[in-house]
Amino acid sequence: MIDLPRRTFLGTTGALALAGGRATRANAASAGLTIAEIFDPPGLDPTVNSVDLVSTITENVLETLYAFDAKWQPAPLLAAAPAQISADGKTVTIPLRTGVPFHDGSVMTAADVAASLRRWVKLSSRGQLVAPVLKDIDESAADRVVLHLSKPFPPLLPLLAFNSATAIILPKAKAEAAMNGPLTKVEDIIGTGPFKLAERRPDQYIRLVRFDGYKPSPDPASAYAGARKAASAQLDFVPVPNANTRLQGLLSGQYDVADGLSTDSYAQITQAANLKPVIIKPGGWLFMVMNGKQGLTTDPLIRQAAQAALDNQAIMTAAMGSDQFFSLGSSLFPDWSPYHSDADAKLYNQKNPALSKQLLAKAGYKGAPFRILTSQQYDYIYKAALVTMQNLQDGGFTVDLQLMDWASVMSRRFDPSIWECFITFHGFVPDPALITILSPAYPGWWDTQSKRSALEAFNDAADQTARAASWDKLQALLMQEAPTVQLGKYFGLLAHQRSVTGVPDLPLTPYWGAART
Amino acid sequence: MSRTLVRALLRRLGGLLLVMFFVATTVFAIVHVIPGDPAAVMLGPSASAADVIALRTRLGLDAPLLEQYVRFLWDVLHGDLGQSLFLNQSVTQALASRAGVTLQLTLMAAALAAGIGVPLGVYSAVRRGGVLDQAVTTLAMTSASLPSFWIGLTLIAFFSVRLHWFPVAGYGTPEVGLAEHLRSLVLPAIAVGLPNMALVLRFTRSAMLEVLHEDYVRTARAKGLSPAAVVMKHAFRNAQTAVLTVLGITVASLIGGTIVTETVFGLPGVGNLIVSAVLRRDYPVIDGALLVISAIYVLINLTVDLLYLALDPRLRG
Numbered sequence: 001m002i003d004l005p006r007r008t009f010l011g012t013t014g015a016l017a018l019a020g021g022r023a024t025r026a027n028a029a030s031a032g033l034t035i036a037e038i039f040d041p042p043g044l045d046p047t048v049n050s051v052d053l054v055s056t057i058t059e060n061v062l063e064t065l066y067a068f069d070a071k072w073q074p075a076p077l078l079a080a081a082p083a084q085i086s087a088d089g090k091t092v093t094i095p096l097r098t099g100v101p102f103h104d105g106s107v108m109t110a111a112d113v114a115a116s117l118r119r120w121v122k123l124s125s126r127g128q129l130v131a132p133v134l135k136d137i138d139e140s141a142a143d144r145v146v147l148h149l150s151k152p153f154p155p156l157l158p159l160l161a162f163n164s165a166t167a168i169i170l171p172k173a174k175a176e177a178a179m180n181g182p183l184t185k186v187e188d189i190i191g192t193g194p195f196k197l198a199e200r201r202p203d204q205y206i207r208l209v210r211f212d213g214y215k216p217s218p219d220p221a222s223a224y225a226g227a228r229k230a231a232s233a234q235l236d237f238v239p240v241p242n243a244n245t246r247l248q249g250l251l252s253g254q255y256d257v258a259d260g261l262s263t264d265s266y267a268q269i270t271q272a273a274n275l276k277p278v279i280i281k282p283g284g285w286l287f288m289v290m291n292g293k294q295g296l297t298t299d300p301l302i303r304q305a306a307q308a309a310l311d312n313q314a315i316m317t318a319a320m321g322s323d324q325f326f327s328l329g330s331s332l333f334p335d336w337s338p339y340h341s342d343a344d345a346k347l348y349n350q351k352n353p354a355l356s357k358q359l360l361a362k363a364g365y366k367g368a369p370f371r372i373l374t375s376q377q378y379d380y381i382y383k384a385a386l387v388t389m390q391n392l393q394d395g396g397f398t399v400d401l402q403l404m405d406w407a408s409v410m411s412r413r414f415d416p417s418i419w420e421c422f423i424t425f426h427g428f429v430p431d432p433a434l435i436t437i438l439s440p441a442y443p444g445w446w447d448t449q450s451k452r453s454a455l456e457a458f459n460d461a462a463d464q465t466a467r468a469a470s471w472d473k474l475q476a477l478l479m480q481e482a483p484t485v486q487l488g489k490y491f492g493l494l495a496h497q498r499s500v501t502g503v504p505d506l507p508l509t510p511y512w513g514a515a516r517t
Numbered sequence: 518m519s520r521t522l523v524r525a526l527l528r529r530l531g532g533l534l535l536v537m538f539f540v541a542t543t544v545f546a547i548v549h550v551i552p553g554d555p556a557a558v559m560l561g562p563s564a565s566a567a568d569v570i571a572l573r574t575r576l577g578l579d580a581p582l583l584e585q586y587v588r589f590l591w592d593v594l595h596g597d598l599g600q601s602l603f604l605n606q607s608v609t610q611a612l613a614s615r616a617g618v619t620l621q622l623t624l625m626a627a628a629l630a631a632g633i634g635v636p637l638g639v640y641s642a643v644r645r646g647g648v649l650d651q652a653v654t655t656l657a658m659t660s661a662s663l664p665s666f667w668i669g670l671t672l673i674a675f676f677s678v679r680l681h682w683f684p685v686a687g688y689g690t691p692e693v694g695l696a697e698h699l700r701s702l703v704l705p706a707i708a709v710g711l712p713n714m715a716l717v718l719r720f721t722r723s724a725m726l727e728v729l730h731e732d733y734v735r736t737a738r739a740k741g742l743s744p745a746a747v748v749m750k751h752a753f754r755n756a757q758t759a760v761l762t763v764l765g766i767t768v769a770s771l772i773g774g775t776i777v778t779e780t781v782f783g784l785p786g787v788g789n790l791i792v793s794a795v796l797r798r799d800y801p802v803i804d805g806a807l808l809v810i811s812a813i814y815v816l817i818n819l820t821v822d823l824l825y826l827a828l829d830p831r832l833r834g
Contacts, residue, residue: 042558042603042797050561125563165563181575182559184605202604202611203793204688204785240686240783241792244670249685252678377796404552407798411554414566424562441565 032234033500033514036246038260040203040239044189045182046166047124050436052427055164055508056259057237059224060208061103062168062191065094065113066161067224072337072430074161075225077217078108078169078192080143089152089462095144101213102171103196114139115175117147117167122179126165126434130156154467155433155459162434163224163508164427194230194512208235224510231502231515250275250495256516257496257503262379263321269495278505279325280492282334282428286319286384287437288485289424293445294416296368303482305359306370306421309395310388311351316488319384325491330479332435332486338468339432343476348486356395369400373413373422377406384487385423413443425490428507432458432471437484446483522826529819533812540811541593541804545586548803554578555602555798576602578800589804598805603797608805611790618688619779619786622702623771626710630767634714635760638721642729643748653718660715665774669708669781676704686783701784709778713767717760724759728752757828765821769814 037056043049046058066083069075076082080095100108114137120127121134133153138146147156160167170178174188183189189197194216195208216227238255240246243262250258251272261269269277290297290306297303316326330348333339370392374385382403389399402419404412413422422443429435438455440447454477458470478484496503502513556572557564573579580588592599598608606614641653677685683704689697728734729752737751776788783789787806794802 039796040793042561048560050563054561123568125560125565125568128565165561181572201785203615203789205690236690238687238783242686242781242783245673245686245781245783248670248673248678249687252681252685254677254685254687405796407553407558407796408551410557410562411569412552414557414569426562436563439565441567442563443566 031232031516032236033232033256033511033516034236034238034254035511036240036249036255036258037237038239038243038246039241041206043182043184044186044197044200044206045178045184046164047120047127047168048165048182050125050165052164052508055166056510057206057208058168058189058191058197059163059166059193059508059510060195060230060235060512061189061193061197062166062170063193064161064163064167064169065096066157067163068161068430069222069225072223074157075222076219077161077225078113083157085152089154090149092147092149092156093144094147097215097217098143100192100215102192103190103211103213104171105213106171108169108192109172110139110142110145112172112175113145113169115172116169117145119170119175119179120167123181124165124167125436125439126159126162127167129433129439130159151460152462153459154461154463155431158431158433161224162429162431164429164434194228195235198234203239205239206237208237209233221513223504223506228512231513232511235511235514247495250497253497256500257494257511257514259494259509261493261495263325263493266322266324266493274498275495276498276500277493277495278503278509280494280505280507280509283490283492283507284425284427285332285489286316286381286487287424287426288388288421288487289413289437289442289444290421290483290485291416291419291444292447292483295420296365296370297420299363300481301359301363302365305356305363305365305395306392306397307347307482307485308350308352308359309356309391309397310349310485310487311391312349312488314351315384315387315391316490318387319380319488320490325493327489327491329489330475330486332432332475332478333430334489337430338464339471341468341472341475343472344479347479347482351391353391353395356392356397360396365396367398370397370420371400371402371418373402373404373409373419375404375406375409378425380490381423381425388423388487416443416445423487428489432467432474438474444484446481448477448481448483451477451481451483522823525826526823529822533815533819536815537808537812541590541808542586544804544807545589548800549582549585553798555800558797559603593808598808599801601794601802602799604799604802608801611802612787612806612809615785615787615790618702618784619772619775619788621699622705622709622775622779622784622786623768625699625702625706626713626771626774627764627768629706629710630713630717630771631764634717635721638718638760639725639748639753641718642722642725643744645726654722657715657718657722660711661719663712665708665712666777666781668711669705669778672704672708673782686781688784701782705775705778705782705784708781709771709774713771713774717763717767720763721756721760724756725752727759728755731755758825761821761824761828765817769817772810772813 037053041051041053043054044058046055063078065079066074067077078097078100080097084093096110096113117137121131133149133151135150136148171190174190186197186200194211194214196211198209199207210230210233219226221227246258247261247265249255266277269275290303292298312328320326328349330345331340331342372385374382376382389401392399409422412418436442454474458474461467461470499516500514501517502515556569560568560572600607601611604611637653641650644650673685676682684701688701734747734751737747775786776791779786779788780792791806
């Protein structure tokens with residue numbers, strides 16, 4: 001009675017194990033890479049959806065006119081050369097590469113580029129920054145597009161080059177058909193990239209296959225820019241929401257790459273003979289965004305009190321586990337960036353609850369709840385929120401930590417009547433023009449007169465020296481007015497099999513050069 | 518079919534419709550009242566409020582809730598569960614494409630729970646107080662107290678990472694074939710089936726212990742029947758109703774249990790679909806999936822009730 005089921009069970013599972021064991025080895029011998037990602041992306045249109053994973057997947061398929069090189073400077077990709085800017089700064093001519101085929105066999109023209117840029121300006125949160133100054137796009141010449149602006153706009157090139165809320169180039173018909181909303185069908189995701197989108201099975205995989213007709217840039221490869229080459233025949237992006245399952249799948253050899261791993265697993269990865277960790281540095285910022293439109297935090301003294309109370313070292317240690325995975329410092333940009341600024345650095349990491357209490361008293365604070373919206377969906381954000389709450393309580397605040405899922409945080413932040421602060425992440429961007437929290441429309445609504453003037457000066461600055469000087473003033477305002485407090489800079493962690501090469505330590509990791517040796 | 522049976526069936530079907538209406542209304546209300554916005558998810562973290570509002574209008578989410586509810590009910594009555602906001606397919610298509618995985622997983626887990634739980638429960642009752650009975654009872658207690666996600670992670674660490682017998686997660690691509698698909702389901706089926714096996718085992722043991730002390734069992738033994746005949750023909754047959762009850766509960770609870778297990782093992786089943794839909798606020802998928810699952814739940818209970826009638830003549834009146 002007992003032996004029969006046991007034999008049957010073991011026999012059946014053993015047979016399945018043996019059968020599948022062969023299948024796994026067969027899969028391992030294929031020329032494709034399997035990349036375990038943290039979830040199934042909510043869409044595949046990187047112009048409309050600024051979720052990092054959407055960009056990570058689609059940047060292998062959809063290309064831009066410019067892309068950032070290893071020095072984080074915009075460099076030509078589908079453009080043939082750097083943009084030519086007229087003396088008055090109002091005419092930007094972008095020469096185009098010729099004979100570049102789309103995945104549908106058509107060849108890229110100026111009309112495709114113009115239609116795609118019009119769509120980007122209309123639908124992308126970053127493209128919309130260009131809209132107020134863009135008068136017209138001239139596509140009459142076959143080998144270039146000319147952008148006519150109402151005034152000089154130096155952030156244009158970084159915005160065109162960035163791979164989130166992206167200025168992707170589509171065939172004209174596809175761009176015009178999706179002028180009012182996201183591209184939703186696989187057959188509409190037509191680009192010029194080294195991979196083409198072959199299949200999407202929601203919650204199972206997104207499959208990219210090598211585009212044999214790909215025409216790479218003649219420039220040498222440099223970060224996201226220059227020549228791209230599909231090193232693997234196929235890329236399968238597989239959603240594996242459980243972080244531990246991603247790691248176990250990597251350890252077992254089922255996955256070639258696992259993204260978004262917990263920093264707690266770093267030691268285990270380094271001890272595994274078959275795995276190699278990749279620390280993505282810079283990764284991004286953790287921000288404490290405060291409500292500048294309504295309620296308690298419209299008073300700068302309250303915001304400054306919150307800023308004074310924070311122990312950034314403790315917050316980032318709780319969030320990231322080890323200082324290997326974060327750095328501190330008031331400057332948003334690293335040492336090597338032209339935008340590195342130590343303006344009012346003394347206001348960062350003050351860990352001064354006594355000062356916080358003084359500022360609260362000066363503001364006439366009576367103990368009204370300081371409501372923090374947070375979620376456990378991103379573990380590091382939740383841990384940061386817990387320490388932030390403790391810091392604020394020590395600084396004299398009455399804190400109401402409101403726990404919800406991330407989708408709720410993302411929608412509730414639009415209602416200024418129900419929160420004082422939320423903690424969020426912002427992927428690294430190489431240019432201040434790309435920082436979304438600077439927009440007055442971003443929830444937090446930082447829109448003081450001093451900030452408007454400083455931002456206008458920054459956007460009008462003609463060259464990089466002038467832009468850096470202007471940014472210094474904006475950084476100082478960010479510290480003084482404390483609309484948003486930078487808690488720290490986090491680094492990402494992914495890992496891959498040692499047999500895999502070509503995985504760069506770049507944010508929004510591009511995989512076109514990755515392959516199994 | 519007797520008139521009593523027909524009456525019972527009609528009564529149950531009427532109840533089913535009422536339950537479905539209640540579920541549809543409750544689910545719709547809860548899903549639409551909780552915070553979260555599919556448009557905000559669709560556009561990502563850098564979207565402005567204006568963009569989100571514009572997309573909500575395009576998706577028809579700005580219509581009054583009552584209007585959306587009436588439209589939802591009307592569509593359901595016409596067999597239309599709506600269109601997913603994210604998947605570029607209808608809710609019916611989305612459910613149909615995931616149902617196979619969940620059904621296979623549920624059947625494998627149920628087979629494991631029943632195939633091991635029932636025989637062990639009978640054996641344990643017959644050998645009450647013996648070493649094997651104590652071992653089986655301990656196994657049942659332990660299995661019942663372990664959460665399925667923990668069992669899943671432990672199985673992955675041993676059978677997948679160490680022994681490489683089974684994949685860690687996923688269902689494989691369509692080209693890998695049925696054997697590979699089933700191989701992907703072995704560990705999840707054990708993870709979700711083991712706690713249920715314990716439940717079946719304990720209920721079976723308890724039901725058997727009850728009937729083994731009945732006079733008719735003693736009489737059967739006194740007549741000189743073999744121990745196997747006494748246990749199977751006289752004792753187990755009378756314990757069937759209780760065993761059937763727990764099997765019905767088990768299958769129904771397995772459908773819910775697969776939600777966590779499918780997430781841990783990355784299986785593209787209905788459970789995973791619901792989790793993703795909740796995180797994205799894909800309202801039509803949440804509404805449709807929960808409606809269908811509750812219908813299945815009610816139908817399982819109905820089937821169990823009908824089987825009672827078939828198995829136990831006393832219940833037919």
